[in-house]
Amino acid sequence: MALDVKTLIFCNFLLGTFLVVLLLMYRARQRTYPGYLAWVFGTALQMLGLLSLAVREAVPLLPGVLVTNACIYFGMVLELEGALRFVRDTRASRLWYWSAIPFLLLQGWLAVGRDEVVLRSLVVAVCIAWVSFRISWVFLAGQGWTNHLYRLFAVLYVLMGAAVLVRALLWMTNPSHGLFDSPYFHTAYFSLTLVAATGGSICYILLTSQRLEQEVRTGEERFRRLVEASTMGIVFLREEAGGGLVLTGVNPAACGILHLSEDQMVGKPLREVFTGEAAGEMEAAYLNTCRTGQPLHLVGAEYRDSRVAGFFDVFAYRTGPGRVAVLFNDVSERKRLEAERLALQAREHHVSMVENQGRLVQGLAHEIRNPLFALHTNTLAAIRAAKEGKDGAPFTGFVEEQVRRLDALLRDLMELGRRPEAGEEILDLPALVRATAASVGESSLPKGRTVRMRTPEGSVRVRGDAPTLSRAFSHLLENALDFTPAGEAVEVSVSTEGDRAKVEIRDRGPGIRQDVQGSLFEPFVTSRTGHTGLGLALARHYLRSHGGELSGRNREPGPGAIFTITLPLGPESPEAGAAAEPSREASG
Structure with a gap:
């Protein structure tokens, strides 16, 4: 047509x-x-x-x-x-x-x-x-x-x-x-x-x-090759009409882990292949994944039957309606190595604690022995003077001084042994540091040493206990002033960095000796004669109770050291990097 x-x-x-x-x-x-x-x-x-x-x-x-x-x-x-x-x-x-x-x-x-x-x-x-x-x-x-x-x-x-x-x-x-x-x-x-x-x-x-x-x-x-090459055991399961699970496929790694051939597993119910006490719980968990689609992840799960005994990481995913894939990896060796590592860490920690306790006892014995020797000598001298009818006041005064020294030492040790109150008071950090510097600096004026302060224009607020923080700053400032030569100044700056307040104390002393850098904040570590070596340890103890941290390093270029204190910012503090006021001296 x-x-x-x-x-x-x-x-x-x-x-x-x-x-x-x-x-x-x-x-x-x-x-x-x-x-x-x-x-x-x-x-x-x-x-x-x-x-x-x-x-x-x-x-x-x-x-x-x-x-x-x-x-x-x-x-x-x-x-x-x-x-x-x-x-x-x-x-x-x-x-x-x-x-x-x-x-x-x-x-x-x-x-x-x-x-x-x-x-x-x-x-x-x-x-x-x-x-x-x-x-x-x-x-x-x-x-x-x-x-x-x-x-x-x-x-x-x-x-x-x-x-x-x-x-x-x-x-x-x-x-x-x-x-x-x-x-x-x-x-x-x-x-x-x-x-x-x-x-x-x-x-x-x-x-x-x-x-x-x-x-x-x-x-x-590609998936088949990946499954066959995988070092993890992989088992594919299908839910039967009766509610059980049947194996539809396995990879070579699964055969090696379970010590069964593919013919001995494929087409068999799950409970015939896995016969351990946990087999029922396993099947229930896999059925839940199969029906809800919720992935299953078990870390270090223990499984034992007549053929297999060990710990396994298990992952189960639904691959389709009524189907689930289970991946498992034998981590028994990893668990053993992890247990050995933890045991080694525990031993190292124990050894470290014993060494620290030994250093603490050694330092304490050293600090107590000298005053006790002086007490013993001057007490005998005072008794002898009394018997001879002489004036024993110089000896008793020295005894009193040594007793005060021992009392201060024991108080410091007690402070290290207790957790100080952090406090909830909102503090103006620059004002607190300035007041502490003024108090500490009074004893340094005759020696020609001063403290210079740099603070931000706005307020830097922290939350804590004012006396406790003041004691921490006092220990650090006294340490810096003791090492600073006559005519030099200790520089103190207050700033913010992110969500932290930062205080830096810079001195012009000889710096931190290399042999004490690793143990700088441990008790009784000091390079000065006549000092207990508890000041820096107490300062860090006080600061950590307020969520702060203390670190020390040498100035570059030297000479001198820098001690950095960081504390969490409180409310209404300026942004990081706030501008600082011009330098000003604070004596006493």
Whole structure:
């Protein structure tokens, strides 16, 4: 049956529109690849071009010609874009899009200036054929020699390009031939191009599905190799109708850990393979994962049966409806090494405690022995003086001084042994440091030493107990002033750093000796004669009770040392890096 040209064009339009809907429905249900949408839009534009061609008589000649040819040309270029992105993952050259300008200008000139219908048809045919052959070559050069779908796609687009080009050339060479008036010729021509275009789009869908299937197979193969190569035991389980779990697969590592072959496990109920006391709990946990999808993670779980005994890390994940994968790793050796490490740490800690206690006892004995010797000597001298009727006041005064020294030593030791009250009072840190510096500095004025303060413009507030913090700063300032030569100053700065308040005390002494840097804040560690070595230890003890920290280092360049105190900021403190006031001296 032969149809007129307009009816054939409408039939092509309807079938092409159905094809576009089919392409969009496929994309909505399946994952697609780059270029798929370009192909769909290209097909849709060509359908618009056919619609414009069918209603050409109802619109002016020039707009009709331009719209029809633009839709058809850009539709073909978009299909080329889709082919290139699908096969080669590259984009079409911009020249394909820019070449539409001279093409449309030529079509407009031929339509208005000369009304050359035959020549205009030939130009369109050449463009369509050229793009069709290019699309065909993209698929043929891709996998056309090995993949039958690629080859079929290439053949269809060669057929479509050849049909369009041959029709135009025949019309140009003999436009008055009766063939072009035959409805059978037009039916055959439009049917051929429709079959080619429809077949190409269907091939595009089939190629997309083929690639998806190939990726799935490749992913499955990679997963299988990964499972087989894994050092963790992997068991795949399926829930049966009765509610139990059956093994559907295992990897070689699982066979090695469980001392069973694959044939002895696959297809067997879980409780036949795992026969330990914990098998029931295991199955219940895996069933919960299988039904709820909640992953299971057990660390160092103990399991024992007639074949296996040890500790395992276990991971269970649902892999699909009624299916779960269980991964387990024998960590018995790791647990043993961890236990040995903890035991070694405990021994080292015990040895360290004994050494610290030894140093503490040794230091305490040293600090007590000298005053006791002095007490013994001066007490005997005072008794002798009393017997001889002489004045024993110098001896008793010295005894009193040694008793006060011992009392101070014992008080300091008691302070180290108790946890001081942190307090909840909101304190102005610069004011507290300044007051402490003034108090400590009074004894240093005769020696020509001063304390210089640098504080921020705003307040720096901390939370704590003022007397306790003042004692900490006092120990540090006394230490710095004792080491600072006459005529020099101890520099004290207060600032903020993030959410911490920072106090730095810098002296000009000889610095921290290398042999005491590691134990600087331990009790009875000192490089000065006549001192107990408890000041820095007490300072750190007080600061840590307030959430603070104390560290010391040598100045670079020297000489001198820097002691840094950090404390948590309280409310209404300035931002980090707040500007400091000009330096000012604080004596006493």
